[in-house]
Amino acid sequence: MSTPYVLILFYSRHGSVSEMAKYIARGVNSVNNIEAKVRQVPPVSEISEAIADPIPTDGAPYVTLDELTDCAGLALGSPSYFGAMAAPLKHFIDQTSTIWMTGGLIDKPACAFTSASSMHGGHEQCLQSMMTPLLHHGMIWAGLPYKHKALINTVTGGTPYGASHLATATRENTLSKDEISLCEAQGKRIAELALKLAN
Template structure:
């Protein structure tokens, strides 16, 4: 069985990246390896070429990462209740993987962050699930047996873990959010082991 869980995210200001790191921690606590990847910015400025390798942070995802993963955690900040364009742009390039069934039967989860309580967290999670369902993936949410889903006053959802980016430290995850991120990573990894 392939042992890497792909934790793929787009993060503009660092909050979604912080979530990805905690999900990866949960994956590794469950005994699998986490492969952290991001996507490049999308620009309409043709005079500003995109670097093929990021100057800092996690590497850019490749289609090969999809072939080599046993599970996928997909994360994006909210953009008007939808996933961010850079992540959607990458997913739009996966037609060959869809046709060949590369991701079929693999478990997946989604996660998001937003700057307001009612900024479209759950619709963003649902928007990320749609292409994963088309790929034939098995969607993994968060069960209400996790006590943090009952007590959180920041982020949290049965559809996937969320983060409420509050000022003055928008990237700082709450204790409930950290617990839910780790739980999401563990649950995804355990499901990958069962399905593998």
């Protein structure tokens, strides 16, 4: 029997969300008997006929619908664009109606993570925009509890709705210690919940 996995699925334009995914994966992999599977979605082209190469030039492989269906838990990541998830991630989610009809994600835990370039750039609203379709899929939402001291002390990213990163123009990909801690905590929590719910 194959090892269960948490699918860490994201879209990252400038690298911040991709960097967060690495630390969430580290948190998942700190839990025994489950592993992280890191995947990304391809960009959406303004030209409707354009087709992305099947293998990205760098970073994680592109996700398949089967990888989403077969996951034990899901961590969804996107930059915040005007307080909502990025179009490429929404485009992928819009293709999951067959999974919804078969109930493939019901009772599996889910969480989300995001990055925004200003303190009030829509961190929490973006996380909620990713939560909504997952609730329609019957998934169980898992935020970050305040037992994590970094959530109280952070002056950068971090919310009880999920991990976030405050990106700046000068250091977009540099996560603070608190942000790293919260990403790892979120990965660990979703992995532990995935195992509990699977049993």
